[in-house]
Amino acid sequence: MPKYLAPTLTDVAKKAGVSTATVSRCLNTPDHVAKRTRDRVEEAITALGYTPNFGARVMASKRTYTIGAIIPTMENAIFARGIQAFQDELHRQGYTLLVASSSYDPKIEEEQIRTLVSRGADGLLLIGHDRSSEIIDYLEAHDIPALVAWAHDPNARLPSIGFDNFRAMSSLMKYILNLGHREIGLISAKTEFNDRARYRLMAVQHGMIRAGLDPTTIRLIETQYGIKTGAVAFNEIISAPHPPTIIICGNDVLAAGALKKAKSLGISIPDDISITGFDDIELAQCVSPKLTTVHVPHREMGKQAAKTVIKMVNKEVFEKYKELDIHLKIRQSLGKPKTNIL
Amino acid sequence: MPKYLAPTLTDVAKKAGVSTATVSRCLNTPDHVAKRTRDRVEEAITALGYTPNFGARVMASKRTYTIGAIIPTMENAIFARGIQAFQDELHRQGYTLLVASSSYDPKIEEEQIRTLVSRGADGLLLIGHDRSSEIIDYLEAHDIPALVAWAHDPNARLPSIGFDNFRAMSSLMKYILNLGHREIGLISAKTEFNDRARYRLMAVQHGMIRAGLDPTTIRLIETQYGIKTGAVAFNEIISAPHPPTIIICGNDVLAAGALKKAKSLGISIPDDISITGFDDIELAQCVSPKLTTVHVPHREMGKQAAKTVIKMVNKEVFEKYKELDIHLKIRQSLGKPKTNIL
DNA sequence: TTGTAAGCGTTATCAA
DNA sequence: TTGATAACGCTTACAA
Numbered sequence: 019m020p021k022y023l024a025p026t027l028t029d030v031a032k033k034a035g036v037s038t039a040t041v042s043r044c045l046n047t048p049d050h051v052a053k054r055t056r057d058r059v060e061e062a063i064t065a066l067g068y069t070p071n072f073g074a075r076v077m078a079s080k081r082t083y084t085i086g087a088i089i090p091t092m093e094n095a096i097f098a099r100g101i102q103a104f105q106d107e108l109h110r111q112g113y114t115l116l117v118a119s120s121s122y123d124p125k126i127e128e129e130q131i132r133t134l135v136s137r138g139a140d141g142l143l144l145i146g147h148d149r150s151s152e153i154i155d156y157l158e159a160h161d162i163p164a165l166v167a168w169a170h171d172p173n174a175r176l177p178s179i180g181f182d183n184f185r186a187m188s189s190l191m192k193y194i195l196n197l198g199h200r201e202i203g204l205i206s207a208k209t210e211f212n213d214r215a216r217y218r219l220m221a222v223q224h225g226m227i228r229a230g231l232d233p234t235t236i237r238l239i240e241t242q243y244g245i246k247t248g249a250v251a252f253n254e255i256i257s258a259p260h261p262p263t264i265i266i267c268g269n270d271v272l273a274a275g276a277l278k279k280a281k282s283l284g285i286s287i288p289d290d291i292s293i294t295g296f297d298d299i300e301l302a303q304c305v306s307p308k309l310t311t312v313h314v315p316h317r318e319m320g321k322q323a324a325k326t327v328i329k330m331v332n333k334e335v336f337e338k339y340k341e342l343d344i345h346l347k348i349r350q351s352l353g354k355p356k357t358n359i360l
Numbered sequence: 361m362p363k364y365l366a367p368t369l370t371d372v373a374k375k376a377g378v379s380t381a382t383v384s385r386c387l388n389t390p391d392h393v394a395k396r397t398r399d400r401v402e403e404a405i406t407a408l409g410y411t412p413n414f415g416a417r418v419m420a421s422k423r424t425y426t427i428g429a430i431i432p433t434m435e436n437a438i439f440a441r442g443i444q445a446f447q448d449e450l451h452r453q454g455y456t457l458l459v460a461s462s463s464y465d466p467k468i469e470e471e472q473i474r475t476l477v478s479r480g481a482d483g484l485l486l487i488g489h490d491r492s493s494e495i496i497d498y499l500e501a502h503d504i505p506a507l508v509a510w511a512h513d514p515n516a517r518l519p520s521i522g523f524d525n526f527r528a529m530s531s532l533m534k535y536i537l538n539l540g541h542r543e544i545g546l547i548s549a550k551t552e553f554n555d556r557a558r559y560r561l562m563a564v565q566h567g568m569i570r571a572g573l574d575p576t577t578i579r580l581i582e583t584q585y586g587i588k589t590g591a592v593a594f595n596e597i598i599s600a601p602h603p604p605t606i607i608i609c610g611n612d613v614l615a616a617g618a619l620k621k622a623k624s625l626g627i628s629i630p631d632d633i634s635i636t637g638f639d640d641i642e643l644a645q646c647v648s649p650k651l652t653t654v655h656v657p658h659r660e661m662g663k664q665a666a667k668t669v670i671k672m673v674n675k676e677v678f679e680k681y682k683e684l685d686i687h688l689k690i691r692q693s694l695g696k697p698k699t700n701i702l
Numbered sequence: 703t704t705g706t707a708a709g710c711g712t713t714a715t716c717a718a
Numbered sequence: 719t720t721g722a723t724a725a726c727g728c729t730t731a732c733a734a
Contacts, residue, residue, distance in 0.1 A: 028727075028728095037705045039705060039706075045728095046729080052704085055703080069477065069502075070728075071478060071726085072478040072479040073414070073419045073479075073480055073726085073727080073728090074415065074726070075415075076414075076415035076710090077415045077416055077710040077728070078710055079710090079728075080710085080729095092443050092444045095440075106463070114472075116458045117434070117458070118456070118457065118458070133456050136412055137415075156409060160411075245646065274646045278645065303620065304619070306648055378721085381723090385719090388713080397720080416711030416712035416726090417712055419711080419712065419725090419728090421712075
């Protein structure tokens, strides 16, 4: 069997009896071509099963209609929902999304940024602000616009669309303190290279201080994201000598893990201890008791992120720091603190 | 501010005082270059912040070390976990994964296949076998190897790695019938363009027949994937005149939705009615009662898929139809049928 | 409306 | 071990 070679513009041109320029025009600016010729060319294209070579196209035109996104992990409903919305909007506007994941590793993230840029991404979507200024220089040097999502920071170098993680967690914290909780546990995602997690942690600490409490009394565990890790952390906090009346979790997945563990230990939520989440993914409503959490408009964020990135790519004006509203979602996993010590 | 232009091989060559060929060699076959020259070149590269242009590279070398994957949706823990494992293994072997999603639409899937191929993907990962033979012709014509995952079918044109959806659901069905269930409800994903869903449905029907029951008595609802849609479907089945003693769900997410609805209606699972899922994602253990489901080794599948695709790309021998083991995960959402009619 | 031809940034072949 | 130089497939002035 002879090795097949994909047909090129030249093949199509030959078959249609026109120049390569004309074929190219049929593809890019069809209305600049006479109907008769266009028909001939299109015929040749389908006959040959021609698909343009992307690499060549990029080299010649410098425009790819491709947006890259680098997310910490694909294995997380939180990003999944927002990214799907991002992709849907991009697709509607004729752009293609290419996704890569960094496994929460800044080195890998840099690598992926370079990969995507060298592949001709017109623009990039990144998660959070924690990254080296070198890589931002790199993006500027290559004139590749990048938008940060899942965060809001008007002082950051990169534009962003998202919410203020500090404010969001603060409002939950205020609610918790109002209920009378004073002994607080916190299961957080790793805060290194993760500004979202760090701001959420800071919000809890600041809440304590404002209430005249000692923030060092927070039973804090930093752990990787996951249901299992949430369960382990819960167990650890609850087993210590003086357990808290509430365990705040950095996201819904950790909270679900904590809840699961509580159940298996026969600890009643929220009677014995309260648990809260963050994100309001569907999971939050599937567990019982349903999770009190912070609602984040992931779909909206994804959609608007797409619109903004496209504006950036096209050098149109855009809102540089767009903040989205979040709100508390009060459900059953949060109650008043138990009066007698557990 | 002058518009910056990304440095090219030529710039590096000039700066290092060598030819472009030498720079290229430093990048691709460093050991064919004298250490002294190599050092000079590397210095120039970092000084300029040079990154190779991918398009040009592809055009010149025809090799990209990129694998494309097209999944029905990113918004689904089922694919997320497998794809993350797929990506991890690819990354370990020096390949880059580019993911696109089809929104369960075969037209979009074709589009994405062409996009990925024209971008120079060396190989492709696809989900399930349902697609036009034209697009398979296209892949063959372009000599792009494609591997199907999440399915097993030794008669299909494309090689695959996965499990036999019919067998998997059949074994669950056998277990269910053994418990004494005779009145069966089924919430399935849409079966059009989805062989996995179709085989699972067929398995339920065949199970009925083998047990001497009439498969047309199955209360069947086909719906989109989602927690909400699962809840709606459950409600519909349960509200009909003669409700079943069990509702089999095509995957865990639908089952979680059904469970949630049951709880809100005050229906006790599994005392009043049983519910089963499929996939055994983490969610299955977070709901209560925990879901009886079919365990699918997603991570293992993703990892092996990566290894196989790389073999295919490199024209090494590989197992064309690899079947992975699945097994029942018996938990609490499945019980004996209630004796008196609900 | 169409054709000619000069790039675009690499790699690879062939000499040196 | 290095350097010229011809592809690779496409777009886009510029000419016709």
